[in-house]
Amino acid sequence: MAGRRDILNEAQSEAEQKPEEGVSDVEEIESSTDSSSEEEGWVDDREQLTQRMPPELLERVDTVKDRLGMTRNGTINLLVEQGLDNWE
Numbered sequence: 001m002a003g004r005r006d007i008l009n010e011a012q013s014e015a016e017q018k019p020e021e022g023v024s025d026v027e028e029i030e031s032s033t034d035s036s037s038e039e040e041g042w043v044d045d046r047e048q049l050t051q052r053m054p055p056e057l058l059e060r061v062d063t064v065k066d067r068l069g070m071t072r073n074g075t076i077n078l079l080v081e082q083g084l085d086n087w088e
């Protein structure tokens with residue numbers, strides 16, 4: 001259960017760090033890969049990946065995202081974690 005709790009905490013912290021209105025996804029990704037975090041004394045040990053999915057599936061993800069008030073990334077992480085937990 002610790003994994004699910006970590007994902008929820010991560011999603012909450014991401015929601016608090018949402019970019020200003022009008023900032024594109026590309027700008028958000030570029031700013032999130034900024035090395036200044038390493039200079040501040042912490043290292044982000046997560047890996048970034050690019051995921052392709054059918055538009056219908058993405059719409060379902062966005063519906064859950066809106067219901068939970070989370071970022072798309074946090075929602076996808078949560079759904080993957082829940083899916084893996086139920087798979088085993």
